[in-house]
Amino acid sequence: MSFKSKWQKTKWLLKHRNLRRHIPRTVPFNRKNLRMMLSTYPIVYFKPTGGTGGFGIIRIKKITSGYQTKPQTVKSPSPTLGHLHKKLSRFSGRKAYLLQQGISLAKTKGRPFDIRVMVQKTNKGKWISTAMCTKIGKPDKIATNYHQGGRLGYLHQTLVGAGYKIKSILRKEAALKRLGVTVGKRFDSNRRGFRELGLDVALDTEGKLWILEVNTRPAIYPWKHLKGRKLYRRIRTAARQYGRVT
Known part of the structure; x- marks a missing residue:
């Protein structure tokens, strides 16, 4: 059985007391949540709710001159949150995306x-x-x-x-x-x-x-x-x- 919605699966896990502490902060993509996540975490991931294989993921990092996005290997700057939001909105089109707290991997x-x-x-x-x-x-x-x-x-x-x-x-x-x-x-x-x-x-x-x-x-x-x-x-x-x- 296949079930693609990352957001729905995340909500299932968040309702379990023992699993909740293992879930990175995850919210639907919109301008308000983008501002909140980037003011809380140094790195945030922009992920399609139905993607697989790591495709369509963008890493967002706050830098001195604004924000830096990295889809694969190429880094791209955005001077303001508004500019960043427009860029991500164009990238997502009509598809639903999530914002997830970046974890510093071992x-x-x-x-x-x-x-x-x-x-x-x-x-x-x-x-x-x-x-x-x-x-x-x-x-x-x-x-x-x-x-x-x-x-x-x-x-x-x-x-x-x-x-x-x-x-x-x-x-x-x-x-x-x-x-x-x-x-x-x-x-x-x-x-x-x-x-x-x-x-x-x-x-x-x-x-x-x-x-x-x-x-x-x-x-x-x-x-x-x-x-x-x-x-x-x-x-x-x-x-x-x-x-x-x-």
Whole structure:
């Protein structure tokens, strides 16, 4: 089952007391909210409510001479908030967009990364966090996605590269698994029919976990690129239970 509205999914998560603290500040795009977000956070992301693969995302940064936007790799200045709002409105057209608090991503060997948690439902209706990997971004890109030139990595290796010790890594892994299962149950309580979810989770420089997005039709094929394909096979085995693969 696919459900594209990022805003609706965010509202579901915000109603859960334990999940709320893991959600970056997110609001619909309009001039009032743009002013509020940029007066509160040094970096804000402008995201389509229905986009996938990191496409259509713009990073907005407040600078001395106004504001700086960065869609992919090219930076563009806006001297005033009004100029910025017009630019973003032209870019969005009639499509709905969100503004999201920017998270300062942890880095592994100098490269920013976030974490993908694959959560799947068994034929007995139980949610299980079946696999995790990291998406390691290019230094000049604003998104870590595979489609944006990022590469996949193993969680333990990536966290070692970020300076974490084994005990801390195991605690983070357990927390991510719990987070995935909790989100699965939360989605079930709002709408039936979900059998798989892909959580994009940021680990910030202070060690906190943030849910950036929940994908209801997460891609499986990029997992093939992880050496050994162990996680890919695990995901496919779980997916056979609900008929996504044969």
